[in-house]
Amino acid sequence: MGISKDRIKFNVGGRLFETTATTLANAGRNSFFGALFDDGWNLSPQDSVIFVDRNSDCFAVLLDLLRTGDLNVPANIPERLLHREASFYGLLDHVRTARWGPFDGNRLRLSDSVKGTSPGDGTAIRAGPDGGCCVAHGSVVHVYDWMLEEHSPINLDYQRVNDVGWIDSDNIVLSACERLGRGDGGMGLFSSSSGDLRYKFQVSHENQVKSYTAGALSFSPDYEIFASCKGRSNEYGIGVWDQITGKQTDFFYESPGWSLGDADKLQWLNGKNCLLVATLFPRKDNCYISLLDFRDKNMVWSWSDIGSPMATDEKRVRDAIAMEDSNSICVVNEFEDLGFIDLRMYGGSVRWSSRSKLMKSKMPDEPCYPKLALHEGQLFSSMNDSISVFCGPDWVLTSRLRRSYGGSICDFSIGGDRLFALHSEENVFDVWETPPPPII
Numbered sequence: 001m002g003i004s005k006d007r008i009k010f011n012v013g014g015r016l017f018e019t020t021a022t023t024l025a026n027a028g029r030n031s032f033f034g035a036l037f038d039d040g041w042n043l044s045p046q047d048s049v050i051f052v053d054r055n056s057d058c059f060a061v062l063l064d065l066l067r068t069g070d071l072n073v074p075a076n077i078p079e080r081l082l083h084r085e086a087s088f089y090g091l092l093d094h095v096r097t098a099r100w101g102p103f104d105g106n107r108l109r110l111s112d113s114v115k116g117t118s119p120g121d122g123t124a125i126r127a128g129p130d131g132g133c134c135v136a137h138g139s140v141v142h143v144y145d146w147m148l149e150e151h152s153p154i155n156l157d158y159q160r161v162n163d164v165g166w167i168d169s170d171n172i173v174l175s176a177c178e179r180l181g182r183g184d185g186g187m188g189l190f191s192s193s194s195g196d197l198r199y200k201f202q203v204s205h206e207n208q209v210k211s212y213t214a215g216a217l218s219f220s221p222d223y224e225i226f227a228s229c230k231g232r233s234n235e236y237g238i239g240v241w242d243q244i245t246g247k248q249t250d251f252f253y254e255s256p257g258w259s260l261g262d263a264d265k266l267q268w269l270n271g272k273n274c275l276l277v278a279t280l281f282p283r284k285d286n287c288y289i290s291l292l293d294f295r296d297k298n299m300v301w302s303w304s305d306i307g308s309p310m311a312t313d314e315k316r317v318r319d320a321i322a323m324e325d326s327n328s329i330c331v332v333n334e335f336e337d338l339g340f341i342d343l344r345m346y347g348g349s350v351r352w353s354s355r356s357k358l359m360k361s362k363m364p365d366e367p368c369y370p371k372l373a374l375h376e377g378q379l380f381s382s383m384n385d386s387i388s389v390f391c392g393p394d395w396v397l398t399s400r401l402r403r404s405y406g407g408s409i410c411d412f413s414i415g416g417d418r419l420f421a422l423h424s425e426e427n428v429f430d431v432w433e434t435p436p437p438p439i440i
Contacts, residue, residue, distance in 0.1 A: 127415030175214035
């Protein structure tokens with residue numbers, strides 16, 4: 001692009017600044033500065049000095065960021081003030097990029113801990129796409145932006161939230177229990193900023209709209225929402241809705257002897273074009289894991305521990321996650337032993353790995369079941385008050401994230417270049433970030 005080399009002057013809050021169009025072009029077209037130029041990055045109109053009635057100290061920091069790519073914030077500038085000014089100029093993404101390095105589980109550092117406002121234990125935490133998060137406590141979901149400022153909560157009026165997920169930075173989907181006699185339940189799309197309900201996702205069975213309980217959620221790149229469903233009639237299975245219109249597009253009915261409507265976890269596998277459905281102990285006496293192909297309504301792969309020789313709780317599967325690159329499913333038991341099931345074998349056995357057995361100390365009074373996550377080739381597993389990171393083809397333990405305050409970790413989530421860990425005892429969640437690499 002042709003960039004004017006003319007110098008540009010700003011009067012910001014009475015303080016004069018001088019820069020060039022080349023520097024301001026680093027802000028991008030969608031910024032405050034991009035709107036000052038024509039298609040050839042020539043200043044339009046040709047004002048001698050552009051007056052901006054904003055904070056001059058913050059402007060100096062942001063202008064230096066555009067010049068050098070480094071963020072140097074003086075001690076006298078509050079962080080929230082800088083974030084507010086960066087938002088005005090359309091430079092929040094620039095600030096985030098300069099503050100955080102690329103996500104790496106082995107380099108994460110605890111950056112903040114946020115005390116919740118609801119009594120009782122949290123049930124789920126979900127990372128947002130822009131560095132914020134949401135936390136479900138019973139019938140209330142608390143929403144935080146990337147500055148960890150809380151927005152208006154989403155309140156379902158004593159209707160228990162089962163799962164929550166982000167459509168994008170502006171929209172959140174909640175799944176909830178049906179309440180007998182009320183005809184409500186199911187799923188709804190809510191505004192992340194105001195907490196307002198935008199529309200409900202309905203289930204139709206035999207051309208009639210049904211009340212139902214929605215459980216685990218998952219999302220596909222093709223703007224589809226998947227949810228486990230339980231109704232009063234035959235609406236047991238996995239429902240599918242269009243994210244944009246909210247209309248139901250499909251329903252996979254539960255087969256006899258197989259548990260889909262009670263699923264604890266759903267995971268869309270983009271490479272296989274299938275949905276992983278896992279119903280785990282202790283929700284059911286046995287564990288069921290399957291892959292569903294919605295194109296021909298077929299269960300293309302399944303595994304269950306029914307009839308297996310092991311009968312002790314120490315081998316019960318507490319969580320599962322599919323790893324497409326290795327054609328396997330990773331499972332974990334309550335002692336954080338990792339196990340692997342080969343997806344190329346129908347109904348194969350679990351190959352348990354003793355290398356991952358990390359729990360040697362006494363179990364806490366109120367332990368939480370382990371959870372798994374896979375992010376950018378790294379495997380994460382929570383256990384009591386810590387999160388373990390595994391890497392490499394053999395999934396070797398490489399680091400652990402731990403803090404002593406808050407009790408056991410009941411859930412964690414990765415997104416927006418952050419890891420959020422929700423503790424069970426003190427209603428607090430931790431924020432872990434990767435620091436930027438050192439400047440050489």
